[in-house]
Amino acid sequence: MSKSAAKCWRNDAYAKVTGRAKFTDDLKFANVLHAVPVYSEFVHARIVSIDTAAAEQATGVVRVLTARDVPGVNRFGQIIRDYRIFADDKIRYYGDVVAVVVAETREIAIHAAQLVEVNAEALPAVLDPEAAMLPDAPLVHENHGSNIVNTHVVRRGNVEEGFKQADFVIEEDFQTQTIEHAYMETEAAVCVPRSTDGVLEVYGSMQHPFSTRRFVAVCLGVALSEVEVIGTPMGGGFGGKDDTAAVVCARTALAAKLLGRPVKMVYRRDWSMRESYKRHPYRVHYRMGVTKAGAITAVQCRIVADGGAYCSVTPWVTWRSTVQCCGPYVVANVHCDTFGVYTNNVVAGAMRGFGSPQMNFVIEQMVEIAAERVGISGIEFRRRNMVRQGSVTITGQKLDGHKVAMEQALDTVLSEISYEEKLARCAHGQGDDDELYGIGIAMSYRGVSLGAEGVDFCAAIINAQADGSILLEVGVHENGQGAESAMALICAEELGVNLNRIRYRRSSTSNIPDSGTTVASRGTIMGGGAVALAARELKSKIAEAFCAKLGCAPEEVRFKVDGICGKTDGERIGFADAMRQMWQMQRFPFALGTFKAPRVSWDEHTGQGDAYFTWVYGCQAVELTVNRKTGKVKLLHAVAAHDVGRAVNPEMVRGQIYGGMAMSAGYGLHEEVKAHGGKMTTLNLNTYRIPRSMDLPEMKVILIENPDPVSPTGAKSIGEPANEILAPAIANAISNATGRRHFALPIRLGALPEPTMCGEGCK
């Protein structure tokens, strides 16, 4: 199929729309055993013993595994090795797994799981992150010495001076809730011990085959080469199929290895919700100094993130919050203190947005509140303070080398939705109508990829065959976002060949070099970069082979219309023909491309540095009504504009934005993981409410393309930027509708007071 034949191209669409795509639970293996996790009713307790005898004696049960059975290392973690494959010394949250029951059928395993007895001494649970930071708080991890996982700071300028220059100081407290990724496919794994060479094949629903392989190998005490994680379609991840999903694979692999049979473990929704890590709930105290002229002179903020029972990636999530703690605004004097904290709540880790949705909820309301105090519009206030070409961020990074498109994104949304005109129609809680109208806006900038969070490089292999077909493999993972399709499109475009030549090879950790995890919206920029570089290397090999024949220098060989040619289009060799000839010349048309993220820098003591190698810019606005009697919010219409660098597969990029907006609407209005005394009560999709079709408005997306020079393809990222600003836009719209601000998520409105009699001087 040619790229232009349809609005949208995906290599996996046919399989998915016909039901033929095989997700993990759809895979069948002969002689397979079924494994299920065992939880306890404790929230914080010291384990005395785990009695598995009764479960083990049940008919059909093959084995019950606990920490004792782990031949390698039971503790792992990307930053701090505190996460257990099985709880060993203590139970630290309600979702801690104490054992796994392996049986001939899933029903038997589920039944037997109830027979496992956990004897433990309950300990006082620490459920409030502020209380957890106090010196006498019970410790979640005694050997860590405190419940503070990590701290970050920004120290820029002099905030005392900054506040002195201010005419107004605005000070508010904000709170955000715990939310669940709610990927439609729960965690799942199948592990198959390969009889021929003893390698353990792992199929699973996870977004990071390489870290899964690492966890499995470390847990089993075997070499990386003895574990092969094979790419399997995944029913959604959103950042959530990292640590927990890897642990599910590790436990399954352990059972398969010990029992010498294929083992499948598919999570029931309530297990998934109970155990899997969530988005961090935040508490933010924010002070902003502004002048009468509407300039921000200083920001002081204190951020406390509840990381739950284990570290996971809390230090990285809170780092992004810290770097972006002032949003896309230039502030000369900043003092930010950020704390990631252990509690006995559910673990918090990576989720689409990664520390920015919380902060944007704060900042994009703060700028509106400040504008109101100054007496100018929120838009004007933003214009006076926003980053522009050459601006210096609060961490001292000069924004150049790419187009700073903040104002472009803002203006695009303003004109598309006729913002100014509609702003004048907002009800502000007044009027006779029961449906109160409001419009709201929010914008952000976002550092691309991992930044100073970690090692950031990626590989791609292009292996052209003698008949002209092409095998492509890239070290990024298909999370459902269309990564493979984007990679294939980039490959075809770079090589100037027809798209139907390219087959994306089913990925395997035994083939492609470890390229890190597909998170941080790094798939397209890093994977696509590697593909482009591999294609360029392949082209130079081909050019060398044919330049003499084409009568030109190697640099003059051109790749177009599915073939190669010299200086004129006359001397042309078709691509398939060229590949056949290369085979005869004994030259491999094979290339490995490696894209390394450009240098970034960070000073942990001052919070200064070039945090990210490039940035993206986005803006979203929403119209809604609030019913005065019921408080019910109806979203009417939403608009988004995002600079994506270059849209490789435009309809897929739009899809990312629609989906991100929907998730952000859920964050703003509906979603909340609830617990009672640390025991989660929202354990399925009936009580945990994600947006349905009727909850969402018609959405309009505008793609802004400013190809980025540091990206080999010009493309940047979109997965997360799309997901971080609709909630604050909704908060601003609700304020414009009702005249009231909301400082906590999700926004819950009860009945509103009757309109006041509006005398003179009332707006």
Add this chain to the structure above:
Amino acid sequence: MQMKLQVNGREIDVPAAALDKRIVEFLREDLDLTGAKNACDIGACGACTVLVNEEPNRICIKRVKDFGGQRILTIEGLVAPDGTLHPLQQAFVDCGAIQCGYCTPGMVLTAHALLLKNPRPTREQIRHAIFKNLCRCTGYQQIIDAIEQAAPHYPARAPA
């Protein structure tokens, strides 16, 4: 005692031992029709939706014996025998309505039932029809576009 069931136009003799099975497991395991997904087990998400006598049915909470003599259509039965996509499926592909694809089988079948009954729905009616099918990836926008785009392929009903 055994029972008959029609699945994707094929008569199936259900062995007595399977009558008490959950039908979603019977389809997925015994018939290897894995298009219907199990995502909540309590009837809350729509991932397991199949059509029973052309009506969407969330089957994760039901038993095989509840379906004696009924006509079941799963996603595997919508595609033509030669593999050509049904126009509704093609529209899902063309409109970018598929991301992870986990909700897709249930969503397509729910939309199919709607268009059989109401071949010229408004966007609001489409939203209403897919209300019980959760999708976490797409925000539903391109799904609604796809259903709208496929509608003309369904015969308009003669005005009553």
